[in-house]
Amino acid sequence: MAGHAASLTVEASKAPLGIARVAVAIDRVLGGAVEAATAALVAIEVIVLGVGVVARYCFHAPLVWSDELASILFLWLSMLGAVVALRRGEHMRMTGLVSRVPPRLRALLEVFALTASIGFLLLILPHALEYAQEESFIVTPALEISNAWRAAALPTGMALMLAAGGLRLMRSGTFWPVVLAIVLTALLMLAFWLAGPVLKPLGKLNLLVFFVGVVATNVFAGVPIAFSFALATFGYLSLTTSTPMLVMVGRLDEGMSHLILLAVPLFIFLGALIEMTGMARAMIQFLASLLGHVRGGLSYVLIGAMYLVSGISGSKIADMAAIAPVLFPEMKKRGAKPGDLLALLSATGAQTETIPPSIVLITIGSVTGVSIAALFTGGMLPALVLGAALWIVVWWRYRGEDLSQLARPTAPEILKLALVAAPAIALPFVIRAAVVEGVATATEVSTIGIAYSVVAGLLIYRRFDWRRLPHMLVETASLTGAIIFIIGCATAMAWGLTQSGFSQDLAKLMAGVPGGTWGFLGVSIVAFIILGSVLEGIPAIVLFGPLMFPIAKQVGVHEVHYAMVVIFAMGIGLFAPPFGVGYYGAAAISKINPDEGLKFIWGYLLALLLGLLLVAAVPWISIGFLNS
Known part of the structure; x- marks a missing residue:
């Protein structure tokens, strides 16, 4: 975003x-x-x-x-x-x-x-x-x-x-x-x-x-x-x-x-911290040692790294900025086309929108009253489903890759990288456990992550650039201001729509969509893909979340299941050219011309759409673990 x-x-x-x-x-x-x-x-x-x-x-x-x-x-x-x-x-x-x-x-x-x-x-x-x-x-x-x-x-x-x-x-x-x-x-x-x-x-x-x-x-x-x-x-x-x-x-x-929105700047700052302390690099190097020797291996690493890092930073821009500079040079050496790298980076941005502590999840909880802990629990498996869809496209595109000159890491080398990466890989699970077990609220848990990252950077990774802190704090404030001001303005606009009677009219229209639950989900997918491409995820969900979630409940769609569906739909719109600004953000971070990715991205977007339809059709993927 x-x-x-x-x-x-x-x-x-x-x-x-x-x-x-x-x-x-x-x-x-x-x-x-x-x-x-x-x-x-x-x-x-x-x-x-x-x-x-x-x-x-x-x-x-x-x-x-x-x-x-x-x-x-x-x-x-x-x-x-x-x-x-x-x-x-x-x-x-x-x-x-x-x-x-x-x-x-x-x-x-x-x-x-x-x-x-x-x-x-x-x-x-x-x-x-x-x-x-x-x-x-x-x-x-x-x-x-x-x-x-x-x-x-x-x-x-x-x-x-x-x-x-x-x-x-x-x-x-x-x-x-x-x-x-x-x-x-x-x-x-x-x-x-x-x-x-x-x-x-x-x-x-x-x-x-x-x-x-x-x-x-x-x-x-x-x-x-x-x-x-x-x-x-x-x-x-x-x-x-x-x-x-x-x-x-x-x-x-x-x-x-909303106090819950205080998690936004803290998770943005946490994302900057994991990049600065070397935690993101440690995770990526470990994943590369496991998969780097197979065809398309580094592409699998990119998908897996985005999954792990998204569980820490909560910011797609922070995720991509932490991963692309580490992986892309080696991927280019192995012959990967720049356009394909840009396309896959954009696709993984859409795939990981539901991984906690996603800022979009926090925003949905804030404006709709859905449990943040439930959203955090429900978002993990759907992202794996879409990730698997991307893995299939990677397998097909790289099935003929020549890796005969590539040396396979030895078991001791993999073990050493695993030990180095273990504290970084543990952080997403620490964050989720702290929320689910009631140690801290979704707002407060970011401070646990920040303290964890500072200690890990100083004592374990021995990499902590104090001179970068002021810049990181200002960048955090700027992005926070842009996001929260949108939420404020969208809240005022949503109130105006509600006072006009629009919400009641929309409820009647959507409740009368042919096909009942499935018709409602289908219309929602199309609508939120369009909204995501034009408005981006946060303003779209602030504007339409309070209107659509009650209707979803009325037609029998579980609110966590519906949240996953609309988040993925918005993510696809956000990272889909020509309007999706997330795609251009990925291009800026990867320093690749946006035109080069157009040839490659449609296969990934089709895979994401098929994965989304599967998530929509099988509610258990989103809500199966809520009582565990």
Whole structure:
């Protein structure tokens, strides 16, 4: 799940009157301060939750204030992380269409993506300030402080995003695209405002205007997904209803404040740790010693390594970044085509979406109320089924590979690598056991993994680069901000859809799909493949999860089984070209031209689809171990 940096990084000397030079200087100071704050917040969250686990489990003296403090700091981390993501151009967006238009139009769309985001921030900021003021009358139960300390994160983050966006415009050095984008944004907003009296009588047709038309136009124009949702929701509520915009800010707050979502930054940071400490490399070397001497062996290793690493990091981008640089050079030496490597890396990204502690699993638990422990248990076997489908394709493609010159590792060499890899391989099982056995919650268990990785890096692998920690913390904050801000905006949008009566209409429509349970699952697979390719997994599940899961239960589909089906469907869409941004993320990490993978990926996607149909048809694969 990776954001695409907008191409606005331009030399300061190109701007008239030195405006860009001044903007770069201000941005360096302001951006540095915000990044330092976000890095500190990530570190503090790890400490607070870790201390809470130790106090409760080891000393049987739970800290009543730890979760409350963690929740307050998390909203600040999310908002300031969103500032870092906007400053760096790392908010998630779809660039499939933007990258294919002529250069001049592309330059305009890149700037428009920024001016549209700034437009929303200008509209919502006064209401965010009012919301923080209203929250000042509420006192938190444990810390007994004004809730304004937490709510102030919303207007502060929005104001800093405005500053970061304005500075990006100033330092772009492109005068006319900036002017045209500002004028276009202003004209569109004015047109909608003037059309308000016409739109209001349209009733539910406005759902098509805003939640289909506005969202689709913004997404395909390259506007970040979070701001596309936010603009559509703000327009719908302000122009066609009498809802105060204070309510929209409240829904943003609600979506970003689930404590379970605190697992997102901690697992992202854990993924970076396992790469830095050499744990990922140790696992891969051991798997290579077992399978590297068979035809297509390193491809099997790639599939197995993604399965193991996904159980640690929870982030597909972190998984691919940990594995590709280790395996790809040797695979290329053995004659593997770069396009096939890219295709298989993308396919394994989709295959491992359900392996705990997947961020998508955590998000589903947060927005639908499904047990996180049940999702963690149910996700292991379905991923093996899809992995087996990929193994069949690998076997077929590499059945004629010549390995006559390759030396087979000896038993002592394999044993030595196994001993080295054992602490790393044990980590996914430690994480799962800690959640299932009740040692820690799904949020807290990441701190156990982080502590485990730090100890293993320092004492076992003797590889711990302290100089990389600040960079890792900032990267964690940026990705967290991008993800959580999407969830907040999608929550507000889902609330708007629910208030309009759309959820009831959707429930009636889906409940009436021919074929009962199987018809419902079939339609869901098609719908979530499309949603996954356009919106990515997290915004799609936040938007439609609360609507679809109750319907699934109504037609007799177990909620964990349904979760596995929709996650895999979204994963296939996410990593399927031409729209799936996960595919382009894999291309960036592997440094392979996306066009080279198009020839090879369809076989893998067909295997994944067949594996998904098997998982959908046999519920036991997803729920067979829930009572064990």
